[in-house]
Amino acid sequence: MASARRDPVNLLFKALRDPTRRRILEMLKERDLTAGQIGEAFAMSAPSISYHLDLLRHAQLVSSRKHGQFVTYSLETTVLDDSLGWILDLMKKGKKRK
Amino acid sequence: MASARRDPVNLLFKALRDPTRRRILEMLKERDLTAGQIGEAFAMSAPSISYHLDLLRHAQLVSSRKHGQFVTYSLETTVLDDSLGWILDLMKKGKKRK
């Protein structure tokens, strides 16, 4: 069993558990944003936002690139396939797939 | 904004965050099980299992009914629609739905 600290599915659900992080993902769905722009939307210190962004990055839900002093974050949707598959599978209740 | 303690979406993601609880849901996908049967599958005390089942019930991911001394748990898939919708929506990145 993949160690929980590295298991992508676990990291994903961990990342999605927090309302602030889900809000960040919703914002990034619309357009790429810098750390600063994301922070403006929350009544929270910059380091706290940085912490959430880092966690999202570890879950591979966002990517970041630096240009100058700025760091721009983008939504990465590919890893969402996993959780989608997991949930869809649960919903096929009883229909023993395999 | 719905208080996080009651917000169904928040309760749902909170419930899905734990590997033990995800495992329980996978087991209940196959068939209804009593608390005792679920507990047998884990190296964990009965009260701990009870705690997880309670949390899943609050998230409306499972329902329970008592018959005799036994309590049987069933998977409830309807609330999964919400998270499914949320994730699908994220995946429609940029395609400003509305």
Add this chain to the structure above:
DNA sequence: GTATTACTTAGATATTTAGCTAATTAAGCA
């Protein structure tokens, strides 16, 4: 080169979470 701006890292801390043992409730059985 120094100051400013944008962001992250480090360190501290209150709260939440997930586990345990012990105690309780409730049903079944002799």
Add this chain to the structure above:
DNA sequence: TGCTTAATTAGCTAAATATCTAAGTAATAC
């Protein structure tokens, strides 16, 4: 009426989480 079994509730605790302030890094502007 007790005894046993199934499960939950209560109370405790270690670890994880989310927040903060202070300090550090790196790019820009003067």
